[in-house]
Every structure is written in C-alpha cells, then in structure tokens.
C-alpha cells in the first residue's frame with residue numbers, strides 16, 4: 315500500500331546515515347532513566363532556531379505540547395479557526411476547556427478582525443493558528459497573523475508543523491504571549507515523537523511545570539542529537555517534497571473534475587466530485603489517502619493527499635486519470 319494519509323516524509327534514512335545512527339544508539343544506557351532536563355538537546359535546537367535554550371520546551375510530539383499548553387493556561391476559552399487541526403479542539407474538550415471557532419472564508423483565508431472579535435467575545439485565554447493550516451494547506455498572510463498576535467489578550471500559539479514546506483516562519487513574533495510550535499514529524503522523524511515549543515523564557519518555565527519528567531525517551535533524545543548534526547539530509551528531502559508538491563499540484567489541476575487548493579505544506583487538499591468514490595478507487599489501486607468529507611461543511615467532497623516520492627505521486631496521478639470522475 316502506498317501510504318499518503320498522514321503527512322509523513324516518504325524518504326527513509328540514507329543507508330550510511332542509518333548505519334551511523336544505529337551505532338550511536340548502541341551507546342545508550344537503557345537501564346538509566348532519560349535525561350529529564352535535556353539541556354544538550356535544547357541547546358542544539360535553540361542554536362538552530364536562533365533562540366536561548368531556556369526558550370525551548372520539548373514534547374512527545376507537538377500533540378503533547380498542545381496538551382501541556384491547554385493544561386497550564388488559565389481556565390477559559392480556546393479559540394481556533396475552522397476548519398483546522400482537530401487536536402486543539404479535542405484536547406480542549408478532554409480537559410473540559412470551552413472551545414469557540416471562527417470560520418475561515420470560502421477561499422480558506424482568515425479574517426483577522428472576525429477572529430479577534432470571537433476571541434474578545436469569548437474572553438479567549440488561548441488561541442491556536444496552524445501556519446500553514448491543516449487540512450486546508452494554505453498559509454495565511456503575514457499581516458493577518460501579526461494583527462492577531464498584536465490584538466489578542468490571551469496566549470497565541472502559532473503552530474508551524476508544516477513550516478519546513480512553507481515560504482515563511484514566525485519566530486520574530488515571539489513575545490510574552492506569542493509562542494511558536496514546531497515538530498520533527500513531517501521532516502522525517504515521525505516515529506521518534508519529538509516536537510518543541512519556542513517562547514518567552516518565563517512562559518516556557520511555567521509550562522515546564524506540567525511536563526512529565528521523562529517525557530522524551532532516551533532513544534529519541536540520542537537519535538535527535540545525532541540527526542540534528544545531519545540536518546542537511548532532511549532539509550534536502552524537504553526541498554524535494556516541495557518541488558514534488560508543485561509537480562503533483564500541476565498534474566492534478568489538469569484533471570478537469572478536480573479543484574486543487576494552494577498548498578505550503580507536504581499535502582494537497584483536493585475537491586473531487588465524490589470523495590468516498592475517490593477514496594475507495596485509490597484504495598483499490600493500492601493508495602491510501604484521507605477523505606475529509608464530513609469533517610466540516612467547508613471540506614465537502616474534499617480529500618487530503620500527502621506528497622510522496624516521485625513514483626508514488628505518479629501512481630496517484632495515473633490512478634486519478636483512470637477513474638471516470
């Protein structure tokens with residue numbers, strides 16, 4: 315099965331790097347608890363991202379950091395755009411935190427004034443903006459995001475899970491109430507479960523109080539420290555994925571029955587005549603994608619296709635061309 319349903323990087327580690335990584339892991343003492351403070355790893359990440367190690371909080375995937383944020387922030391409403399990444403809403407509800415949403419416009423752009431009005435009306439304590447957004451794939455314009463950053467009274471979390479595939483980052487907006495969330499999952503380390511939050515040092519210290527002491531296991535810590543020294547490999551893979559995304563976009567846009575939305579991520583949102591039929595047809599062709607139909611009225615008859623390798627993308631193009639859409 316060609317797996318294009320979870321926004322994973324389709325490329326595994328190159329042979330030599332895999333060999334060296336395994337040798338590095340052989341030095342880990344499994345009988346010992348992991349390093350709870352993880353200063354060496356935070357230092358490496360901080361250096362790469364141009365912040366201080368005290369500004370870095372590590373999580374077992376960014377999902378865990380979303381949970382920490384929703385646990386540690388004052389009780390009060392969480393505001394999100396709609397549609398967006400489902401975990402903001404789900405985790406808020408698990409934690410009995412009210413959630414309010416501001417719908418995107420029909421073209422998936424975000425109305426900053428309306429978003430801020432909803433935040434003010436609901437007395438938002440926290441808001442999440444996925445930049446670029448999942449599942450729509452687009453990146454809201456800079457002025458929209460900075461206006462929300464300036465105008466919000468509560469905490470703003472700018473989630474850059476798809477940052478490696480986007481034309482712009484937002485670390486310059488970090489302040490006492492604006493944080494940036496990142497993950498290594500989409501860059502090729504989904505199996506390691508490692509995400510991080512960048513923010514004001516006081517905010518990070520506050521959030522660190524709800525972090526489980528050993529939330530990042532020893533193998534993940536050792537892997538990340540090793541792989542960060544070979545980051546060019548993953549940056550090159552991301553560049554290939556970006557150019558494959560453009561190629562896939564063009565090829566699918568040529569199929570009359572499809573509407574392909576602009577993407578700054580490693581996936582494409584595509585409106586098809588019948589999402590269930592396309593999902594089943596691709597599955598029969600050995601390709602697994604995600605149907606978004608039913609997730610939100612704005613996503614009616616939409617499917618989300620992760621960008622794969624050249625061969626995988628060719629298989630998607632061929633299968634969709636063959637279907638009588």
Ligand SMILES: Cc1ncc(COP(=O)(O)O)c(C=O)c1O
Pocket residue numbers: 321374375376377378399444447448473475476496497498499504508509
């Ligand atoms: C916008 C966004 N944020 C966060 C995540 C979670 O990533 P992870 O927990 O793998 O770091 C995802 C996963 O799909 C996502 O789409």
